[in-house]
Amino acid sequence: MDARVRVAVAGALGKMGQETVKAVFGDDELLLVGIVDPKGQGKRLSEALAISGLELPIHYDVAEMIDDCKPEIVIDFTTPHTVYSNARTILSRGVTAIIGTTGLNEFELQQLETLAGEKEVGIAVIPNFAIGAVLMMKFAKEAARYFPNVEIIELHHDQKLDAPSGTAVKTAEMINEALAGIPPRAVQETVKLPGCRGGALEGVRVHSVRLPGLVAHQEVIFGGPGQALTIRHDSYNRESFMPGVLLAVKKMAGRKGMVYGLENLL
Amino acid sequence: MDARVRVAVAGALGKMGQETVKAVFGDDELLLVGIVDPKGQGKRLSEALAISGLELPIHYDVAEMIDDCKPEIVIDFTTPHTVYSNARTILSRGVTAIIGTTGLNEFELQQLETLAGEKEVGIAVIPNFAIGAVLMMKFAKEAARYFPNVEIIELHHDQKLDAPSGTAVKTAEMINEALAGIPPRAVQETVKLPGCRGGALEGVRVHSVRLPGLVAHQEVIFGGPGQALTIRHDSYNRESFMPGVLLAVKKMAGRKGMVYGLENLL
Amino acid sequence: MDARVRVAVAGALGKMGQETVKAVFGDDELLLVGIVDPKGQGKRLSEALAISGLELPIHYDVAEMIDDCKPEIVIDFTTPHTVYSNARTILSRGVTAIIGTTGLNEFELQQLETLAGEKEVGIAVIPNFAIGAVLMMKFAKEAARYFPNVEIIELHHDQKLDAPSGTAVKTAEMINEALAGIPPRAVQETVKLPGCRGGALEGVRVHSVRLPGLVAHQEVIFGGPGQALTIRHDSYNRESFMPGVLLAVKKMAGRKGMVYGLENLL
Amino acid sequence: MDARVRVAVAGALGKMGQETVKAVFGDDELLLVGIVDPKGQGKRLSEALAISGLELPIHYDVAEMIDDCKPEIVIDFTTPHTVYSNARTILSRGVTAIIGTTGLNEFELQQLETLAGEKEVGIAVIPNFAIGAVLMMKFAKEAARYFPNVEIIELHHDQKLDAPSGTAVKTAEMINEALAGIPPRAVQETVKLPGCRGGALEGVRVHSVRLPGLVAHQEVIFGGPGQALTIRHDSYNRESFMPGVLLAVKKMAGRKGMVYGLENLL
Known part of the structure; x- marks a missing residue:
C-alpha cells in the first residue's frame, strides 16, 4: 500500500498553484491525486502546465474532485471570493484543508474552526509560507x-x-x-x-x-x-514559499483542529 | 560701515532657532541684530542660550523687533499657527523673509508673493534646508x-x-x-x-x-x-540644515520676489 | 527588402541570452538571424528553448555564425573568459558588437576601441542594461x-x-x-x-x-x-534589462566607434 | 548607611563618559564617587562638564582614584590602548569592572576572567549597551x-x-x-x-x-x-546606551565572574 499522503491542489493554474503542483509532484512523501481550477476544465494537467507525466484531469469543482480523487489534504490557493466556500466544502467532506489564500475574516475563521472540530479534521490557515x-x-x-x-x-x-x-x-x-x-x-x-x-x-x-x-x-x-x-x-519569487508549503502538508497529515500561521507548525 | 547683512531670528529659542542663532552668530558675513521668542520675553539671549557674547534682548513680537533692530532679513522658525501672520508682518515692513516653518497653504503663499511684490522685498519659503x-x-x-x-x-x-x-x-x-x-x-x-x-x-x-x-x-x-x-x-541632526540656512540668507540678501525651495537658490 | 536590423546573439542559452533571444524575436524592428552557444551545438533553437517558430540552427562558433548568417549586430552575453576573443572576432569581420558580458579590462577596452575604429564599426560595452x-x-x-x-x-x-x-x-x-x-x-x-x-x-x-x-x-x-x-x-529579474538591450541595438545600428555605458545612448 | 552602589567612571570626559556621568549622577540607586580622565587632571568635574553639584575631583589614574574614592564598580569608557591595563588595575584592587571600551582580544579576555575569579569580583565586557x-x-x-x-x-x-x-x-x-x-x-x-x-x-x-x-x-x-x-x-545618539549602562551596573553589583554581552544580563 502506498504510504504517501494523498494531496490535491485547488487553484492549480494560478501562480502559487502551479508552483505547488510542481513541488508536491516532486516530493517523495506526497502523492498528487487531484486538481481543481475552473480555468482548466476538461483539460489534463500535462496540457495546461507542460509538465510531462502529470496526466491528471482538471476538475471544475472542489466537491466533485474530492469525491472522485479521495485526497487526504486539499491545498487552496484560489481567490478571496471563493476561499471560504471552498474551505467549508473540504472540511465538510472530512478532508483536511491547508489555506494559502488570504481573505478570511474573524467570523469565517471561527466557523471553520468549529466545522473542523465537528468533522474531526485539520485546517491550517497560513498567511505566509516563507x-x-x-x-x-x-x-x-x-x-x-x-x-x-x-x-x-x-x-x-x-x-x-x-x-x-x-x-x-x-x-x-x-x-x-x-x-x-x-x-x-x-x-x-x-x-x-x-x-x-x-x-x-x-x-x-x-x-x-x-x-x-x-x-x-x-x-x-x-x-x-x-x-x-x-x-x-x-x-523574491514563489520558490521561497515551497519549503513552507511542503512542511505544512506533512505536519498537518493526521492532525486535527485549526492552526493559524506557519510558526505554529515549526 | 559694517558690510555684514543684518539678520534677525524669530522662534529663536526653538530647536531650529537655537541652531540658527549660533550659525548666524558664527558667520563672518552676517550680523545677528534681532531675536524674537515669546518664551524668552524680557531675558537676554546669553541667559536663555548660555552663549557668551550674545547680549541681545529677546523680543516678544516680530513687529516691535523690526522697529527696534532694523534687520534686513528675518528668518522664521516658529509654528504653523504663527508663520503666516509673521511673514505678513515682516514683508509689510519692507524686510525680506526666510521661512523655514511648514504650514503655509497655497492661498497664503500667493498672498505673500503678492505682498513681497508690492513691497519690493524677497521671501524664500524653504521646506527643507538640507x-x-x-x-x-x-x-x-x-x-x-x-x-x-x-x-x-x-x-x-x-x-x-x-x-x-x-x-x-x-x-x-x-x-x-x-x-x-x-x-x-x-x-x-x-x-x-x-x-x-x-x-x-x-x-x-x-x-x-x-x-x-x-x-x-x-x-x-x-x-x-x-x-x-x-x-x-x-x-541625523539639525547641524545638517545650517549650511543651507546660511546659503539662503546670503542668496536672498538684496533679492526680490518669492523663491520656493532651496534647489532654486543653488 | 527587409528594413529590419539583422541581429545575432552569442551565449544564447545562458540566462541573459535566452531573455535576449525572446526580446529580439518579439521586436518588430529587429530580425533574429544568428545564434551561438557551444552548449547547443547541432540543435535548433526551438528544441533548446521551447519557443515555437525559432527554427534557427545553433552555431558553436561566433566566426562561423557571422559568415553563415550575416548579422549587422552581435549581442554578446557569454563569459568573462571568452568575451574579449569574441569581441575581436565580431569587430574584425566588420560587424558591430554589443557587449553585455563583464570582465573586459582597461587594456582590452582600448584594443577593441582601436579595432572598431580600423574596421569602421561600432562597439557598445554595457555593464548594466537596467x-x-x-x-x-x-x-x-x-x-x-x-x-x-x-x-x-x-x-x-x-x-x-x-x-x-x-x-x-x-x-x-x-x-x-x-x-x-x-x-x-x-x-x-x-x-x-x-x-x-x-x-x-x-x-x-x-x-x-x-x-x-x-x-x-x-x-x-x-x-x-x-x-x-x-x-x-x-x-528583481532579467526582464528589467530587455528595454535597455533593445534600445542599445537600435541606437548602435549604423553607429561607429566605442560607447561605454547605457547612459551614453539615452 | 547609604545603600546606593558606589560607582566610578574612567574616561569620564569622553563622549560616552560624559553621558555616563550624567546618567549615574541622575540615578537614585547609584552614587557617583570617582572620576578618572587624564585630560581633566586637577580640575573638578563641575568645571569640566558644566554640571552643577558635581564637585568631585578628576583623577589622572585609575589606581589612585580607587584608593581615594573606594568605588564598588568602575565603568571604563577609555581607549583600545588603555582598556586592558585599566581592567587589570580595577580587578586587582577587588573592584568590579564594567568595560564599554572595545579592543580587548581573546587572550586578554581570558586573563581578565582568571583575574576576576582570583579576586572574587565581577567583570562585564559589553560591546554594545543598546x-x-x-x-x-x-x-x-x-x-x-x-x-x-x-x-x-x-x-x-x-x-x-x-x-x-x-x-x-x-x-x-x-x-x-x-x-x-x-x-x-x-x-x-x-x-x-x-x-x-x-x-x-x-x-x-x-x-x-x-x-x-x-x-x-x-x-x-x-x-x-x-x-x-x-x-x-x-x-542615533548616545542616550540610547544609558538604559543599558545603568542596567549593567545594577545587575553587576555583588555579582562575580565574567559576563560578555548585555544579552546575558537581561
Whole structure:
C-alpha cells in the first residue's frame, strides 16, 4: 500500500498553484491525486502546465474532485471570493484543508474552526509560507516587549488584489498581543493629508505600498529613545514559499483542529 | 560701515532657532541684530542660550523687533499657527523673509508673493534646508520621467507636529510636474484597512511614519518592470540644515520676489 | 527588402541570452538571424528553448555564425573568459558588437576601441542594461559634487562569477571623475580584520555581498555633516534589462566607434 | 548607611563618559564617587562638564582614584590602548569592572576572567549597551539556524577608531556558534578588487562602512532560496546606551565572574 499522503491542489493554474503542483509532484512523501481550477476544465494537467507525466484531469469543482480523487489534504490557493466556500466544502467532506489564500475574516475563521472540530479534521490557515517572513513576525512580537512603538510598511507589486497584505495583518496582531496592557502613547499631530498616517490595527500603523517591479516585502520598524530596530523580509519569487508549503502538508497529515500561521507548525 | 547683512531670528529659542542663532552668530558675513521668542520675553539671549557674547534682548513680537533692530532679513522658525501672520508682518515692513516653518497653504503663499511684490522685498519659503534632501527631490523629479509609478515614505520622530512633512509634499509636487500628461495606471485593489494605502497627492501616494528615536528620513521608491529605484535621505541632526540656512540668507540678501525651495537658490 | 536590423546573439542559452533571444524575436524592428552557444551545438533553437517558430540552427562558433548568417549586430552575453576573443572576432569581420558580458579590462577596452575604429564599426560595452541602474550612476556622479565622502555596497546572488560587479566599478569610476581634485579625507583607523573596509577604487570603497536568494542590488551611500543620501537600485529579474538591450541595438545600428555605458545612448 | 552602589567612571570626559556621568549622577540607586580622565587632571568635574553639584575631583589614574574614592564598580569608557591595563588595575584592587571600551582580544579576555575569579569580583565586557542592538544579535543567532548564509554590514561615522565594530564581531561570533557544524557553501568567485568581499570571521563576511554624518548602524542580511531576511539596528545618539549602562551596573553589583554581552544580563 502506498504510504504517501494523498494531496490535491485547488487553484492549480494560478501562480502559487502551479508552483505547488510542481513541488508536491516532486516530493517523495506526497502523492498528487487531484486538481481543481475552473480555468482548466476538461483539460489534463500535462496540457495546461507542460509538465510531462502529470496526466491528471482538471476538475471544475472542489466537491466533485474530492469525491472522485479521495485526497487526504486539499491545498487552496484560489481567490478571496471563493476561499471560504471552498474551505467549508473540504472540511465538510472530512478532508483536511491547508489555506494559502488570504481573505478570511474573524467570523469565517471561527466557523471553520468549529466545522473542523465537528468533522474531526485539520485546517491550517497560513498567511505566509516563507520561513523568513515567519521569523520576522516572531522577532517582531519579541521586540515589541522592549519597543512598544512600532509601524509596519509592506510593499508589493501592483497586481496584488488586496491591501494590507495578510502577513502585515498577522504581524500587527502578534505585536498587539505582545503589547497587551501597554497604553498607546498620546501624540498630538495635525494630519493634513487623509491616509498619510496609514491604517491602524489597534496600536500598530500599517502602510501598504504598491508598485510594479516590486515582489513581496515588509519592514517592521521599532523606535525607542535614540535608536531604531528594523526587521525586513524580502520574497523574491514563489520558490521561497515551497519549503513552507511542503512542511505544512506533512505536519498537518493526521492532525486535527485549526492552526493559524506557519510558526505554529515549526 | 559694517558690510555684514543684518539678520534677525524669530522662534529663536526653538530647536531650529537655537541652531540658527549660533550659525548666524558664527558667520563672518552676517550680523545677528534681532531675536524674537515669546518664551524668552524680557531675558537676554546669553541667559536663555548660555552663549557668551550674545547680549541681545529677546523680543516678544516680530513687529516691535523690526522697529527696534532694523534687520534686513528675518528668518522664521516658529509654528504653523504663527508663520503666516509673521511673514505678513515682516514683508509689510519692507524686510525680506526666510521661512523655514511648514504650514503655509497655497492661498497664503500667493498672498505673500503678492505682498513681497508690492513691497519690493524677497521671501524664500524653504521646506527643507538640507542639501541632501534637495538633491533627493531633484533626482526624484528626473527619475519620474522614466518611472511614472512612485510612492513616498517619510519617517520622523513622534514629536513632529504635522503630517505629511513639508519635504514629502514638495517632493510629490515636483514628481507630479514631471508626470504631467502621463495617465495614472488603473489598479484594481480592495482596501480592507482605511488609510493603509497612504494619502494621495495627485498620482503620488505618501506614507508618514512617526516613531520615537527616529530623526528625519524620507524614501522615494520608483517601480518599473523587474526593478526598483530608491532615493533616501537621512537627516541625523539639525547641524545638517545650517549650511543651507546660511546659503539662503546670503542668496536672498538684496533679492526680490518669492523663491520656493532651496534647489532654486543653488 | 527587409528594413529590419539583422541581429545575432552569442551565449544564447545562458540566462541573459535566452531573455535576449525572446526580446529580439518579439521586436518588430529587429530580425533574429544568428545564434551561438557551444552548449547547443547541432540543435535548433526551438528544441533548446521551447519557443515555437525559432527554427534557427545553433552555431558553436561566433566566426562561423557571422559568415553563415550575416548579422549587422552581435549581442554578446557569454563569459568573462571568452568575451574579449569574441569581441575581436565580431569587430574584425566588420560587424558591430554589443557587449553585455563583464570582465573586459582597461587594456582590452582600448584594443577593441582601436579595432572598431580600423574596421569602421561600432562597439557598445554595457555593464548594466537596467535604466534604473543607469539613473543611479548618473545621480551618484551628481551627488558626489556636494558629498565627496561615499561608499558603494553591491549585493548579488551567490552564483555571480566575479566581484565587484561591473556596475559597481562603473559607478565608482563616474564618482571619481566628479571628485577629481578633491583631496581624500585623512581618517586614522585601526583595521583589525583584513578586508572589512572593502576594496578601494581611488577614493571610493566598494563592498560586495554575495548571498543566495538575492538578485542584483546596489546602494551608493553619501555622508555629510548630520546627513546621509542613499541611492539604491534593485533588479528583481532579467526582464528589467530587455528595454535597455533593445534600445542599445537600435541606437548602435549604423553607429561607429566605442560607447561605454547605457547612459551614453539615452 | 547609604545603600546606593558606589560607582566610578574612567574616561569620564569622553563622549560616552560624559553621558555616563550624567546618567549615574541622575540615578537614585547609584552614587557617583570617582572620576578618572587624564585630560581633566586637577580640575573638578563641575568645571569640566558644566554640571552643577558635581564637585568631585578628576583623577589622572585609575589606581589612585580607587584608593581615594573606594568605588564598588568602575565603568571604563577609555581607549583600545588603555582598556586592558585599566581592567587589570580595577580587578586587582577587588573592584568590579564594567568595560564599554572595545579592543580587548581573546587572550586578554581570558586573563581578565582568571583575574576576576582570583579576586572574587565581577567583570562585564559589553560591546554594545543598546537594547536594540542586543535584540538584533539575539535574532541573528536564531535566524542563522534556518538561514546559514549571512553577511554583516556595519556603518559608522568616520571618526570611529577601529574596524570592524565590536558589535559586528560579537554578532558574527554568535552566528558562528549557531552555525557550528554546518559546512560553509563552496562558491567559486573571481575577486578582482582585494577587500571587496569583506573580512571573514569564520563563515561570516563583515563589511565596515565609514562616512561622516552616519552615527552607528548595522545590518545582518540572511539569504535563502527566493528570499532575504534583514535585521537592522540604528543608534542615533548616545542616550540610547544609558538604559543599558545603568542596567549593567545594577545587575553587576555583588555579582562575580565574567559576563560578555548585555544579552546575558537581561
